[in-house]
Amino acid sequence: xxxxxxxxxxxxxxxxxxxxxxxxxxxxxxxxxxxxxxxxxxxxxxxxxxxxxxxxxxxxxxxxxxxxxxxxxxxxxxxxxxxxxxxxxxxxxxxxxxxxxxxxxxxxxxxxxxxxxxxxxxxxxxxxxxxxxxxxxxxxxxxxxxxxxxxxxxxxxxxxxxxxxxxxxxxxxxxxxxxxxxxxxxxxxxxxxxxxxxxxxxxxxxxxxxxxxxxxxxxxxxxxxxxxxxxxxxxxxxxxxxxxxxxxxxxxxxxxxxxxxxxxxxxxxx
Amino acid sequence: xxxxxxxxxxxxxxxxxxxxxxxxxxxxxxxxxxxxxxxxxxxxxxxxxxxxxxxxxxxxxxxxxxxxxxxxxxxxxxxxxxxxxxxxxxxxxxxxxxxxxxxxxxxxxxxxxxxxxxxxxxxxxxxxxxxxxxxxxxxxxxxxxxxxxxxxxxxxxxxxxxxxxxxxxxxxxxxxxxxxxxxxxxxxxxxxxxxxxxxxxxxxxxxxxxxxxxxxxxxxxxxxxxxxxxxxxxxxxxxxxxxxxxxxxxxxxxxxxxxxxxxxxxxxxxxxxxxxxxxxxxxxxxxxxxx
Amino acid sequence: xxxxxxxxxxxxxxxxxxxxxxxxxxxxxxxxxxxxxxxxxxxxxxxxxxxxxxxxxxxxxxxxxxxxxxxxxxxxxxxxxxxxxxxxxxxxxxxxxxxxxxxxxxxxxxxxxxxxxxxxxxxxxxxxxxxxxxxxxxxxxxxxxxxxxxxxxxxxxxxxxxxxxxxxxxxxxxxxxxxxxxxxxxxxxxxxxxxxxxxxxxxxxxxxxxxxxxxxxxxxxxxxxxxxxxxxxxxxxxxxxxxxxxxxxxxxxxxxxxxxxxxxxxxxxxxxxxxxxxxxxxxxxxxxxxxxxxxxxxxxxxxxxxxxxxxxxxxxxxxxxxxxxxxxxxxxxxxxxxxxxxxxxxxxxxxxxxxxxxxxxxxxxxxxxxxxxxxxxxxxxxxxxxxxxxxxxxxxxxxxxxxxxxxxxxxxxxxxxxxxxxxxxxxxxxxxxxxx
Numbered sequence: 001x002x003x004x005x006x007x008x009x010x011x012x013x014x015x016x017x018x019x020x021x022x023x024x025x026x027x028x029x030x031x032x033x034x035x036x037x038x039x040x041x042x043x044x045x046x047x048x049x050x051x052x053x054x055x056x057x058x059x060x061x062x063x064x065x066x067x068x069x070x071x072x073x074x075x076x077x078x079x080x081x082x083x084x085x086x087x088x089x090x091x092x093x094x095x096x097x098x099x100x101x102x103x104x105x106x107x108x109x110x111x112x113x114x115x116x117x118x119x120x121x122x123x124x125x126x127x128x129x130x131x132x133x134x135x136x137x138x139x140x141x142x143x144x145x146x147x148x149x150x151x152x153x154x155x156x157x158x159x160x161x162x163x164x165x166x167x168x169x170x171x172x173x174x175x176x177x178x179x180x181x182x183x184x185x186x187x188x189x190x191x192x193x194x195x196x197x198x199x200x201x202x203x204x205x206x207x208x209x210x211x212x213x214x215x216x217x218x219x220x221x222x223x224x225x226x227x228x229x230x231x232x233x234x235x236x237x238x239x240x241x242x243x244x245x246x247x248x249x250x251x252x253x254x255x256x257x258x259x260x261x262x263x264x265x266x267x268x269x270x
Numbered sequence: 271x272x273x274x275x276x277x278x279x280x281x282x283x284x285x286x287x288x289x290x291x292x293x294x295x296x297x298x299x300x301x302x303x304x305x306x307x308x309x310x311x312x313x314x315x316x317x318x319x320x321x322x323x324x325x326x327x328x329x330x331x332x333x334x335x336x337x338x339x340x341x342x343x344x345x346x347x348x349x350x351x352x353x354x355x356x357x358x359x360x361x362x363x364x365x366x367x368x369x370x371x372x373x374x375x376x377x378x379x380x381x382x383x384x385x386x387x388x389x390x391x392x393x394x395x396x397x398x399x400x401x402x403x404x405x406x407x408x409x410x411x412x413x414x415x416x417x418x419x420x421x422x423x424x425x426x427x428x429x430x431x432x433x434x435x436x437x438x439x440x441x442x443x444x445x446x447x448x449x450x451x452x453x454x455x456x457x458x459x460x461x462x463x464x465x466x467x468x469x470x471x472x473x474x475x476x477x478x479x480x481x482x483x484x485x486x487x488x489x490x491x492x493x494x495x496x497x498x499x500x501x502x503x504x505x506x507x508x509x510x511x512x513x514x515x516x517x518x519x520x521x522x523x524x525x526x527x528x529x530x531x532x533x534x535x536x537x538x539x540x541x542x543x544x545x546x547x548x549x550x551x552x553x554x555x556x557x558x559x560x561x
Numbered sequence: 562x563x564x565x566x567x568x569x570x571x572x573x574x575x576x577x578x579x580x581x582x583x584x585x586x587x588x589x590x591x592x593x594x595x596x597x598x599x600x601x602x603x604x605x606x607x608x609x610x611x612x613x614x615x616x617x618x619x620x621x622x623x624x625x626x627x628x629x630x631x632x633x634x635x636x637x638x639x640x641x642x643x644x645x646x647x648x649x650x651x652x653x654x655x656x657x658x659x660x661x662x663x664x665x666x667x668x669x670x671x672x673x674x675x676x677x678x679x680x681x682x683x684x685x686x687x688x689x690x691x692x693x694x695x696x697x698x699x700x701x702x703x704x705x706x707x708x709x710x711x712x713x714x715x716x717x718x719x720x721x722x723x724x725x726x727x728x729x730x731x732x733x734x735x736x737x738x739x740x741x742x743x744x745x746x747x748x749x750x751x752x753x754x755x756x757x758x759x760x761x762x763x764x765x766x767x768x769x770x771x772x773x774x775x776x777x778x779x780x781x782x783x784x785x786x787x788x789x790x791x792x793x794x795x796x797x798x799x800x801x802x803x804x805x806x807x808x809x810x811x812x813x814x815x816x817x818x819x820x821x822x823x824x825x826x827x828x829x830x831x832x833x834x835x836x837x838x839x840x841x842x843x844x845x846x847x848x849x850x851x852x853x854x855x856x857x858x859x860x861x862x863x864x865x866x867x868x869x870x871x872x873x874x875x876x877x878x879x880x881x882x883x884x885x886x887x888x889x890x891x892x893x894x895x896x897x898x899x900x901x902x903x904x905x906x907x908x909x910x911x912x913x914x915x916x917x918x919x920x921x922x923x924x925x926x927x928x929x930x931x932x933x934x935x936x937x938x939x940x941x942x943x944x945x946x947x948x949x950x951x952x953x954x955x956x957x958x959x960x961x962x963x964x965x966x967x968x969x970x971x972x973x974x975x976x977x978x979x980x981x982x983x984x985x986x987x988x989x990x991x992x993x994x995x996x997x
Binding site (some may be wrong): 011013019020021022023025027028039040042083087088090091095096097098100112113116117118120121123124125140143144145173185201202203205209220249250258 | 285304382497516524544
Binding site (some may be wrong): 311312313330331371377396397398399416417418419420421424443460504505506507509521523525526527 | 651652656659770771774831836928964965969986
């Protein structure tokens with residue numbers, strides 16, 4: 001009996017939490033389908049729902065462009081981060097060379113430095129390179145030592161014998177890396193990619209600094225501008241919010257397990 | 271493997287070495303030099319000595335941002351750590367079924383959204399007239415609260431939004447850590463007739479220490495860097511109630527064009543994060559190494 | 562299968578490296594010098610940055626691109642227009658200009674000038690203005706900063722006016738207010754619980770004290786300060802002057818409205834301008850609001866046609882006074898061809914262009930050659946109340962000073978400090994920065 005009461009209490013607590021988490025999102029999606037000129041509007045008249053906000057946002061606010069900017073940036077960030085991190089991870093885990101441990105330690109230390117410390121100098125560097133308002137200015141700084149650390153941890157588990165056997169079989173260095181090492185680290189690589197995706201898609205401060213040209217806006221940046229600009233139609237803002245929310249959300253729905261794995265892997269550090 | 275240097279190692283680390291050098295290592299030093307200069311990106315820099323650092327002490331907005339960032343961290347980190355642990359324990363104590371999976375997955379949704387989105391949504395949640403939160407509170411008979419309208423509640427509001435966003439992430443981490451605790455420990459405790467509370471304090475909590483270390487350190491790092499959320503939710507106001515260090519850096523650099531001063535603030539941020547993580551490591555970790 | 566994946570990876574890497582090199586100078590379309598037109602007629606590139614004034618259905622981009630067409634043909638140039646959003650407005654100018662990607666023609670408001678003049682990024686116009694220009698433009702004097710003609714006024718107008726809800730005034734039998742006393746009395750009478758549920762649901766006055774930007778003081782503080790006879794800075798712009806008897810009177814009056822008479826909802830401290838307008842005044846839930854004339858057209862008239870509103874330009878205490886924008890076109894020093902840039906600026910402010918622009922944003926003419934085509938409601942405003950319209954003076958470190966003053970005022974409105982202390986604090990801060 002007592003158990004049952006506890007169970008009910010816990011479940012009620014869960015219901016509250018789930019409601020507290022999801023209701024704002026539901027409100028966001030619903031409001032995006034109507035023209036709402038007051039901040040808070042609970043009248044949800046389904047018959048008045050329409051796609052006008054989405055049409056306005058695509059036609060007048062260039063969201064297709066911003067969407068593709070975000071996709072391009074995220075794509076390159078994921079690919080390059082995955083490739084470079086696994087290369088470096090392999091180098092640190094399986095190769096012996098002078099200064100290896102020192103370099104790795106310096107890499108780890110860079111993770112301790114708040115991004116804001118490097119923000120201004122990187123802006124100046126980007127200016128020197130004439131990279132302001134370019135895609136590479138957005139995706140290159142996303143790559144950091146975290147991926148190297150993650151991949152190295154994973155690659156330490158690859159038995160040396162396996163690599164030596166491959167060598168004896170006449171497999172070239174490059175082939176060994178691409179055919180034996182990479183496939184074995186797939187889970188870590190996938191987690192890293194998911195992380196890069198989320199970080200890059202949601203990144204705000206850096207694009208805010210480095211992008212001055214309207215055409216180069218990322219979706220997240222465009223959303224903040226839509227919110228800040230004088231618009232009395234809250235439905236429009238919510239439509240923008242919904243659009244920026246959907247890609248990570250859909251990815252999460254599809255790859256739920258991998259997300260959880262990703263979090264767990266990142267926690268290995270502890 | 272042979273003992274001599276394998277030069278192919280350099281090839282493997284080369285691309286990322288270049289990137290990390292250009293975007294992390296060199297900038298750390300550049301920033302340090304800027305902090306002693308007057309520099310607006312357009313004109314050549316001018317050496318100022320310690321002027322920027324001296325000015326920090328008499329800048330009321332900077333001092334407020336320092337205090338706010340510390341208060342924010344002191345609220346958010348303990349709350350999200352305890353809450354996420356509690357949730358993880360509750361969820362793992364239930365049978366795994368569709369419902370508990372749904373709870374877990376729902377709580378993770380804010381994690382994947384951007385802070386900008388969280389800020390926009392929370393402005394609706396916190397609206398003083400009929401925002402979602404006041405609506406819910408008034409239905410159980412609590413009078414409306416002017417969330418973003420006073421010093422204390424504005425800070426609390428920002429903290430609530432941050433916890434709301436982060437708790438799912440740390441909860442998933444804790445769940446994984448709890449799953450790793452060998453079942454035999456609990457079985458042994460059961461034989462000894464330990465209560466649920468005893469089991470929690472004598473087995474779960476000590477076993478979660480490494481995870482807790484990670485949650486606290488990461489939570490602290492995130493807290494020190496809070497910007498996007500405040501930027502959309504309050505803009506630092508009312509007054510200086512929610513100005514944060516990173517916001518001070520951004521405003522000094524890109525609104526006042528004072529890169530040197532911004533660099534000085536960023537070094538203060540750097541110094542504090544180093545000090546705090548050293549303290550945390552001392553307190554929470556026994557003699558394990560970082561990696 | 563694996564080979565394909567690896568092949569793909571390599572391709573992507575190659576492409577990305579190419580993109581890295583090729584992307585250095587931006588889009589090909591932005592760089593037609595490299596294109597086929599190189600040796601025939603060189604099409605010059607020009608960049609113009611303007612802020613947004615449009616509404617959802619009438620966008621700045623379209624209006625201006627239509628205006629530019631003629632100039633582009635006549636001068637064989639291609640003009641790229643950027644609409645820079647109001648939030649982050651100054652940041653974008655700094656990052657753009659410092660990156661060498663700034664505009665040829667920009668748009669600045671008074672507070673922006675000092676830093677950019679200091680950095681040597683804006684070009685004085687004195688030598689490019691003809692005698693004809695000097696006779697034609699009304700407000701050239703407003704573009705003189707630190708003794709030189711840095712700006713060409715393009716928007717002189719959009720004054721902040723005190724709007725009232727006629728229905729509420731009728732209900733309590735009041736005439737539109739003329740003095741602070743009138744205003745206070747009406748506001749107190751208007752504040753009440755109209756549906757009898759025990760909660761006040763209609764207020765006397767609303768102001769967006771939760772706005773994130775100090776620009777909100779244009780509506781919320783400066784008019785009151787000026788009406789009380791105060792000033793923000795001394796004549797030379799070297800000392801703060803707002804901590805005066807007049808400043809104290811204005812701020813105390815505002816604090817009392819909120820905290821003593823409670824004619825403003827307490828939650829104004831958490832609401833920005835659009836929230837204030839849409840949740841209160843436009844709903845008939847507030848008797849007064851101070852707002853710029855553009856919003857009366859874009860919001861009240863378009864979205865709330867049933868709202869029965871009227872206005873007075875300014876109340877009178879010691880004197881009349883309210884904020885008016887005096888925003889300027891500027892020529893950036895990086896512009897390659899100053900003569901051409903000047904002729905573009907002249908074209909943008911010509912009667913022909915301004916008539917099209919004023920269809921979107923109904924403001925009064927800036928030069929003798931244009932007729933007033935704005936909202937007929939405001940025709941007399943500029944004639945009768947011209948002396949009451951004031952604009953801000955450019956001062957050094959303006960951003961920090963205004964921002965800190967605004968923060969101090971917010972604290973006063975929360976009731977967490979006194980007007981005396983707040984003004985003293987802000988004055989000390991301002992004078993420190995002005996003396997630097």
